[in-house]
Amino acid sequence: xxxxxxxxxxxxxxxxxxxxxxxxxxxxxxxxxxxxxxxxxxxxxxxxxxxxxxxxxxxxxxxxxxxxxxxxxxxxxxxxxxxxxxxxxxxxxxxxxxxxxxxxxxxxxxxxxxxxxxxxxxxxxxxxxxxxxxxxxxxxxxxxxxxxxxxxxxxxxxxxxxxxxxxxxxxxxxxxxxxxxxxxxxxxxxxxxxxxxxxxxxxxxxxxxxxxxxxxxxxxxxxxxxxxxxxxxxxxxxxxxxxxxxxxxxxxxxxxxxxxxxxxxxxxxxxxxxxxxxxxxxxxxxxxxxxxxxxxxxxxxxxxxxxxxxxxxxxxxxxxxxxxxxxxxxxxxxxxxxxxxxxxxxxxxxxxxxxxxxxxxxxxxxxxxxxxxxxxxxxxxxxxxxxxxxxxxxxxxxxxxxxxxxxxxxxxxxxxxxxxxxxxxxxxxxxx
Amino acid sequence: xxxxxxxxxxxxxxxxxxxxxxxxxxxxxxxxxxxxxxxxxxxxxxxxxxxxxxxxxxxxxxxxxxxxxxxxxxxxxxxxxxxxxxxxxxxxxxxxxxxxxxxxxxxxxxxxxxxxxxxxxxxxxxxxxxxxxxxxxxxxxxxxxxxxxxxxxxxxxxxxxxxxxxxxxxxxxxxxxxxxxxxxxxxxxxxxxxxxxxxxxxxxxxxxxxxxxxxxxxxxxxxxxxxxxxx
Numbered sequence: 001x002x003x004x005x006x007x008x009x010x011x012x013x014x015x016x017x018x019x020x021x022x023x024x025x026x027x028x029x030x031x032x033x034x035x036x037x038x039x040x041x042x043x044x045x046x047x048x049x050x051x052x053x054x055x056x057x058x059x060x061x062x063x064x065x066x067x068x069x070x071x072x073x074x075x076x077x078x079x080x081x082x083x084x085x086x087x088x089x090x091x092x093x094x095x096x097x098x099x100x101x102x103x104x105x106x107x108x109x110x111x112x113x114x115x116x117x118x119x120x121x122x123x124x125x126x127x128x129x130x131x132x133x134x135x136x137x138x139x140x141x142x143x144x145x146x147x148x149x150x151x152x153x154x155x156x157x158x159x160x161x162x163x164x165x166x167x168x169x170x171x172x173x174x175x176x177x178x179x180x181x182x183x184x185x186x187x188x189x190x191x192x193x194x195x196x197x198x199x200x201x202x203x204x205x206x207x208x209x210x211x212x213x214x215x216x217x218x219x220x221x222x223x224x225x226x227x228x229x230x231x232x233x234x235x236x237x238x239x240x241x242x243x244x245x246x247x248x249x250x251x252x253x254x255x256x257x258x259x260x261x262x263x264x265x266x267x268x269x270x271x272x273x274x275x276x277x278x279x280x281x282x283x284x285x286x287x288x289x290x291x292x293x294x295x296x297x298x299x300x301x302x303x304x305x306x307x308x309x310x311x312x313x314x315x316x317x318x319x320x321x322x323x324x325x326x327x328x329x330x331x332x333x334x335x336x337x338x339x340x341x342x343x344x345x346x347x348x349x350x351x352x353x354x355x356x357x358x359x360x361x362x363x364x365x366x367x368x369x370x371x372x373x374x375x376x377x378x379x380x381x382x383x384x385x386x387x388x389x390x391x392x393x394x395x396x397x398x399x400x401x402x403x404x405x406x407x408x409x410x411x412x413x414x415x416x417x418x419x420x421x422x423x424x425x426x427x428x429x430x431x432x
Numbered sequence: 433x434x435x436x437x438x439x440x441x442x443x444x445x446x447x448x449x450x451x452x453x454x455x456x457x458x459x460x461x462x463x464x465x466x467x468x469x470x471x472x473x474x475x476x477x478x479x480x481x482x483x484x485x486x487x488x489x490x491x492x493x494x495x496x497x498x499x500x501x502x503x504x505x506x507x508x509x510x511x512x513x514x515x516x517x518x519x520x521x522x523x524x525x526x527x528x529x530x531x532x533x534x535x536x537x538x539x540x541x542x543x544x545x546x547x548x549x550x551x552x553x554x555x556x557x558x559x560x561x562x563x564x565x566x567x568x569x570x571x572x573x574x575x576x577x578x579x580x581x582x583x584x585x586x587x588x589x590x591x592x593x594x595x596x597x598x599x600x601x602x603x604x605x606x607x608x609x610x611x612x613x614x615x616x617x618x619x620x621x622x623x624x625x626x627x628x629x630x631x632x633x634x635x636x637x638x639x640x641x642x643x644x645x646x647x648x649x650x651x652x653x654x655x656x657x658x659x660x661x662x663x
Contacts, residue, residue, distance in 0.1 A: 002548045009545075016533050332529045335490055337518030338546045339511060426491045429525065430481075 001342050010349035014357075017322065021354060024311070024318045028358025029365075031308030032405050036366035037391060038304050039401065042297030044374065044392035049290055051152075060258040062265075062279040063122070064110060064272060065251045066100040101248035106277075113275060115256055115268040121249040123234040128194040128202065130170075130223065132178040140174070140193070142233065143222030151224060155183035156211030159226035166207040167226040168193070174223070175212060183212040193223075195237045203236035205229070254279065308405060311358070312412035315351050319416035323347065323423075330420050331428025344421035351413020352406050359405035363398050435502065436463035437597065437630055438487060443496030445482050445653075456482040457493070458653035466597070469624045469631040471641035471661075474650035481602065483650060484634045488521055488600050489513060518547050522591030522629075524620075526603035528583045532576035536567065536586050539575050543594045561589040565619065581612035588619055598630040599623070605640060617643060 001009075014021055083100055102110075102121060110119045129137035151158055151169055159167045168191065172183065180186040186209050193205050207229050225233065238246045256268055265281060272279040323330070330343060370391035377390050445457040456479045464470055464487075474480040485491040486498065489505055498505045500516070508516055522543075530539045541549075541558040549557075562568045565585040570578060578586065584604065591599050601620060605613035617640060624631045633644060641647045642661055649657035 001546050002550075005545050005548075005551075012534075328527070328529050329531055332523075333542070333546060335488070335517065335523060336543045336546050337514040337516075339514050342546075426485045429490075429529070 001338060006342065006345055007349055010346055011353055013322070013326075013346075014350050014353050017325075020318055020321065024314045024354055025358040025361065027311035027314040028308065028355060028405060028409070029362040031304055031311045032359040032362025032401060033366045033369075034307055035301060035304035035401050035405075036363045036393070036398065037370055038297060038300035039397050040366065040370045040391040040393050041300065042293065043394050043397060044389050045293050045297075046290060047392050048388045049286060049293070060260065061253050061255050062268075062281040063251050064102075064119075064254045064277050064279045066102055066106065067273070067276050067278045101250060102252055104247050107249075107252060109275060110252060110254060110272075110277065113268075113271050115260075115264070115271065116254050117257065118255040120253045120255070121247075122251045122253060123230050124250050125195065125225075125230065125233040125237055127223075127233065128196055130174070130178070130191055130193050132180070132189065132191045135179040136177065137194075138174065138177055140223045142230075143224045151211065152214040154212045154214050156187035156209070159210055159224060159229075161227045163226060164228050165226075166205065166229040166232055167210045168207040168229055169211040169213050169224040170209055171213050171222065186212055193233065195233055197237055197239040197241075199240040201239065203239065205232050205236055308408055312408050315354055315409050315412040316415055318354070319347060319351055319413055320419070322350070323416045323420045326420075327423065327428045330423050331425045334423065334425040335429060340421040343423075344417045347417035347420045348410055348413045351409045351417070355406040355409025355412075356402065358409075359402045362405075363401055367393050367398070435465075436499075437466045437501055438464040439499040439502075440487070441497050441499075443483075443486060443493040443498065445479075445486060445491065445493050455653050457486070459496070460650075460653070460655055462648065462655060462658065464630065464632065466630055467624070467628045468646060469621065469644040470633070470646045470648060471644040472632065472634045472648050472650060473636055473638070473641045475636065478650045479653040480634050480650045482653075484600055484602060484632065487632065488523070489517055515547075518543060519594060520597050522594065522596035522599040524584070524587050524591050524599060524601040524604045526606040528587050528607070530575035530578075530583060530586060532574070534575060535571065536573055536575055536578065537562065537571040540586060540590045540593055542590060547594065557593055558589075561593045562586075564592070565589045579612075580608050581615060584608060584612070584616050585619065588616070588623075592623065596629065598632060601631065601633045601635075603635055603637075604633065605635075605637065 107119050107121055110116055125142045127140055127142050130140045131137045153169075154172050156169070159169050170178075170186065170191070175183055175186050178186070178191065180189065189209050190206050191209060193207060194202050195205065196202050207225065210226075213224065235246075254268075254272075257264065260268075269279045334340070334343065370393065374390040374392070378388060440460055440462050443457055443460045444455065446453055446455045448454050458479075460483060472480045472483060482491065486493050489498075489500070489508070492506075500508075500520070505513075505516075531542075537555070537558050540561060541554040544554045544557065559568060559571060562571055565588060567582060567585055567589060570582060570586075575583065575586065584607075588604075599620070604620065605616055608616060620631060620633070621643060623629050631644070633640065635641055644661060647657070647659060647661050648655055
C-alpha cells in the first residue's frame with residue numbers, strides 16, 4: 001500500500017465513527033489548549049522581561065563596584081575599619097548600605113583589565129525637584145542611560161549622548177502634573193531641575209525635554225538626562241567639594257565585547273574579582289526573576305501535560321474500540337496481502353491524526369482566546385504594565401506543542417495498533 | 433498432462449496441545465489443476481474451512497507441504513507471501529466483508545490499494561470489474577445500501593479486480609435466496625469457463641457442488657471422496 005493511500009485511509013477511517021472521534025479530540029483539545037495558554041503566558045512574560053532588559057541595561061554592559069568586606073558597618077568578626085572612600089550606594093541593596101567609591105585610579109585600572117572595552121563611571125546625582133514654568137515642584141530621581149541602552153518612548157527622541165545641549169527625557173507620569181497638555185506638547189520645552197551641593201546651596205539647571213518615556217517594569221519614574229546634563233548636575237552637586245574629592249563614583253559601567261559567551265562573561269567577572277571589583281550584568285540582576293517565572297510556567301505546563309496524558313488514555317480506548325469493530329476488515333486486508341507493518345502504520349496514523357486534530361484545534365482556539373484575553377487585560381487589570389502582552393505566541397513553540405501532542409498520540413496508539421497488526425486473518429474471518 | 437496449480441501432500445493441521453489437541457486435518461493429499469472448478473464439501477467441523485485456509489496460505493499446516501505452481505510455499509515469507517496472496521488469490525466470503533460506510537468502488541479497489549496501484553489505474557480497473565458485474569451504476573453508493581445479491585456481486589468484483597489465478601469462495605451463496613444465489617453461481621462459473629480462473633468453492637450445498645468439475649468430500653479431517661462430477 002502506498003504511503004499516501006495509507007494516510008488517506010487513516011484519515012477517512014478516523015471520521016467513520018464521528019461521535020467517538022469528536023469526543024476523543026475534545027479531550028486532547030483541552031490538554032493542547034491548556035498547554036498553549038500556559039506556554040503563551042511564559043512566552044509573553046519572558047518577552048516582556050527581555051524588552052525591559054534593554055531599558056535596564058544593554059546586554060554587553062556590566063555594572064562594576066568595588067568589593068567591600070563589609071557593607072553594613074559590622075563585619076562578621078567585629079566592627080569594620082573606617083574607609084574614607086566609602087559613600088552611600090546608588091545600587092539596590094539594604095537601606096544604609098554603603099559601597100567603597102571608585103576613584104579615577106580605579107577607573108584606569110578597570111580600563112586596563114583584559115576584555116574591558118570601555119569604562120563609564122556612573123555619576124549618581126540626587127536632585128531635589130523638577131519644575132516647569134514656575135508650576136508645582138515635584139520630587140524626582142535621576143536615572144542614567146549607558147551606551148546601548150534604549151528607552152521605550154511615548155513621544156520625542158532619545159537623549160543625545162554626544163550633544164552639548166542639556167537634554168532630558170521625562171516619564172509619562174510627570175507630563176500632566178508639570179502642566180503640559182500632552183506628551184507631544186512637552187517635547188522641546190525647558191524644565192528646571194534643582195540640586196543641592198555639599199554646602200547646602202541649591203543650584204538650578206535648565207534642560208530641554210527631548211522625549212517622553214513609557215514607564216517600564218524597572219525605573220518607572222526616573223528622569224533620564226543626557227551626558228551633558230548629567231555632567232552639569234554632577235558638577236553642580238559637587239560645588240565646594242575639593243577637586244580631588246569630586247571624582248568619587250558608586251559604580252561604573254564596563255562595556256565588553258558584544259555577543260560574548262557566558263564563559264567569556266564569567267572570565268571577565270573572575271578577572272574583575274581578582275582585581276578587587278564586583279561585576280554584575282543585567283542578566284544577573286534579572287536572572288532570579290526569570291527563574292521564578294520559568295518555574296511557574298513549568299508547573300502550569302505540567303498540569304497541561306497531565307491533562308494530555310488523561311486524553312491519551314481516551315485515544316487508547318477509541319482505537320481499541322475501532323480495532324474491535326474492524327476485526328473483519330483487518331482480517332480481510334491481511335488475507336488480501338496487507339503486511340502487519342502496514343496495518344500497524346494504518347492505526348498509528350489514525351492515532352496521530354486524532355492527536356493532530358485535537359492539538360491544532362486546541363492551539364488555534366488558545367491563540368484566539370489568549371489574544372483576546374491579553375487585549376482585554378492590558379486595558380484593565382494590567383494597565384500599569386504598559387507593553388505587556390500577557391499571553392504571547394511564538395510560532396515555533398506552537399509547532400512544538402502540536403508535534404508533542406502528535407507524539408503522545410502515537411505512543412498511545414501503539415498498543416491498539418500492535419493488536420491490530422497481530423490479528424490472525426483466519427481468526428478474524430471466522431464465523432459460524 | 434497439465435502441471436497442477438496447487439499440489440497438497442499429506443497436510444495435517446492441529447490446534448491446541450495435549451488432551452485439548454484437535455486435529456482439523458489428518459493427512460490430506462490432493463492436486464488442483466489450472467482452470468478446474470472444485471467443490472470442497474463436508475459438514476461443519478469436518479475441516480473443510482481449515483483446508484481452504486491452508487490452500488489460500490492464510491494458515492500454515494502443522495506438517496505436510498503445499499506447492500503453488502511448483503513452488504514450496506513454506507519458502508514464502510513476509511512480503512513475498514503477502515504479494516503472492518495479493519496477486520494470485522481472490523476471495524468471496526459468505527459474510528461479504530464489505531466496509532459498510534465506504535462506497536462500492538472503494539470496496540472493490542481495496543486489493544489494488546493494498547498492492548500499491550495508482551489512483552487513476554485503480555478507478556479504471558475497478559469500474560471495469562463493476563461493469564462486468566453490471567454494478568457500474570452503483571459505484572458511488574455506500575456498500576451498506578446494496579441488496580444481498582448486489583453485495584455478493586461487489587465481492588466478486590473485488591475478488592476479480594487483481595486478475596487472480598484462483599478464486600476461493602467460502603459458502604458464496606449461503607446468505608442469498610435461491611434465485612440471487614443462482615445468479616451469483618452463474619457469474620462464478622462463467623468466470624471459470626471464460627477466463628480460466630480456477631475456482632475453489634467451500635460449501636455444504638450439494639446443488640452447488642454438483643455444478644463443479646470435481647467434488648471433494650471431507651469428513652473428520654480426511655478426504656473420503658474425490659470424484660469428477662458428470663456435468
